[in-house]
Amino acid sequence: MNHETVRETDPAVADALDGELGRQRDTLAMIASENHVSEAVMAAQGSALTNKYAEGYPGKRYYAGCEYADDVEELAIERARELWGAEHVNVQPHSGTQANMGVYTAILEPGDKILSLDLNHGGHLSHGHPANFTGKTYEVEQYEVDEETGYIDYEGLREQAEAFEPDVIVSGFSAYPREVEFERVQEAADAVDAYHLADIAHITGLVAAGVHESPVGVADFVTGSTHKTIRAGRGGIIMCGEEHASDIDSAVFPGAQGGPLMHNVAGKAVGFKEALDPSFTEYAEQVVANARTLADALAAHGFEIVSGGTDTHLVLVDLRPSHPDTTGGTAEEALEEVGLVLNANTVPGETRSPFNPSGIRAGTPALTTRGMGEAEMERVAEVIATVVDAPDDADVKAEASAEVDALTDAHPLYE
Template sequence: MSYEQVRQTDPATADALEGEVKRQENTLAMIASENHVSEAVLEAQGSELTNKYAEGYPGERYYAGCGPADAVESLAIERAKELWGAEHVNVQPHSGTQANTGVYLAMLEPGDKILSLELEHGGHLSHGHPANFTGKTYKVEQYEVDAETGYIDYEGIKAQAEAFEPDIIVSGYSAYPREVDFERIQEAADAVDAYHLADIAHITGLVAAGVHRSPVGVADFVTGSTHKTIRAGRGGIIMCGEEHAGAIDAAVFPGAQGGPLMHNIAGKAVGFNEALSPDFEDYAQQVVDNAEALGSRLQEHGFSLVSGGTDTHLVLIDLRDSHPDTTGTVAEEALEEVGIVLNKNTVPGETRSPFNPSGIRAGTPALTTRGFDEAACERVADIIYRVVDAPDDEDLKAEAAAEVEELCAAYPLYDREGSLVDFE
């Protein structure tokens, strides 16, 4: 993408933008929540819709001149309904967290009870962490994954719910590598007459493609991000049955937000349309296959994976067994030096600080977008092992950086026509 106009008016910002383009082209994005969108999505998000206020909903706006905005938002809504099979969809949340906020505001009162997964065990800030507004507004109790297996303990959730009597149970996670049994959590919610919010922020694309079971039609509310495994415009989404449609819409606007970001909604519409292509199902399956290949090769190198593997787009590596003196922070920094960008992460039973934890999280959505297959992901695992095994070896890191550079050249992010390279 050219930043000629930006350079004319603001050279410093143009330098930063061009630096980000080069960074993405020349490094391997393995943060599980990141992906690369098509130039069509980028163009839509940079459109003149950024100039337009459109408070309200299609056909019921508070400002004039909203015809094109209505058309774009309606397209995004209808495509989302087709992708996920939802009765009602709100595409206005600015993020996955804002989507969760919409559900809480619609269905809870201050002081009501939330039961959700502990952050250190793979949950999310917006599920009730004390630093988040949820932890300040509601009474929160959290469950954990099984310490031995790394899996969700569904019977434990049910027993905890019966003792705590929550008003809402939250499922869906940010660092859980296994498929979620939403039906089991719905049973726990039904047993205590609680709502069930399934946050599929990380797996929206996997669910849309049918490579992960869907909570739509099971949970009362389904929220998610629209820029991770689904590769659409950055933001959030809420899905629910028609009986909750009015409450959800009112909670999003005017309850939690003002005017929607119509340029982002345009990006959602375009990305959803791309995801309706049969090729997207192949992409999503390849994401899962690549994560499995990455994890298996890491295990061959002696790394311990939380839960022993993955069913999804990510692996969570616990360094305490294989590299007890290496923290996630050290591993993250050493890997970034060679061009592999992933994140330090807490692990179940964390014995260190969240700011300097014992694990690292690695995802395959962005690699798969570039065209990586299982063999290429195994090669990445080999590099990760060598670097984490000797994070202070400058000669080794120079060799690893050269190999990353070779991989980036072999799997370019954009082809000569500027379209995302098909993974095939």
């Protein structure tokens, strides 16, 4: 992989691209929303389809010359329906957030009510944060996890729904490490005659592989990202029953966005084909096994693991009990210096600013893509523990950096 064609035109951008490729090769990507796609997916995303406007849908475009764009989008839809068992699929959203916007646009009016998981308790900006369009457009109330157990209180969720009477209940997360019980959320939605939107952005691949409960056929609408655990082109997806198909399609285009990014749709199609291979199930199972091993190893080093473990691809650590004077920002910065890249994250009962919170979030999708297993997760936990224990110790950092180098050298990326 090289960027010589770019370099001939723009050396400055080529330098940045080379630098980013080197950074990914030489570091451990543990941001839970990141992964490494195949070179085939990248090639599709960098294809001639980047030149093509294709407003509308296959067979009903507003521009001529869309026959190959139609082919690609139809392949992406067909493969998505096979992966998730959905009746209707829209692959045009530019992101998971825009997928959510598409659903809200289809079913809500300004001022309608959303009940969703609080950001500090693992939710997402697009579920109703006041700085996001959802918080500005709709009336939002948010449920929380039990601060003692770290689990969603489904009975409390139902009681809150009955008191608030939302128009839609949103399930899903950006930092909740446990399996979501979609059936129980649906029961709460049914009790108040609300829609149920299941946002599976983080677990799209885990659901496709059958290692996490699926909300398809349970919730009225399912949205997700098409990267993260699914390793397809960057973007979003909406799934629903045929009764909502027309409303969803109209809400995405022209309701929430213009022409689809057809090169990204091509990346989705290629990534979905890869996910249909039986080896993808093995990959997803290893992602979860790696996350559980990482959680157990960090707990053995004295860290407080929110909810006591994980059922998914991510581990959420509350630093306050073990390292009361160390913020998530301090830990993130020190770990990045040794080549381990994760993110500071809020935790249930957060007492600090979201800009420098009390926790860290670590994910295993990208490391698993590189071929790492449980043994490597033990080593990664050791790196995290030693650096967070002594974030200003140069000797500790030097040893940790050498261990990161050994791990990346043993599991090369894009060679």
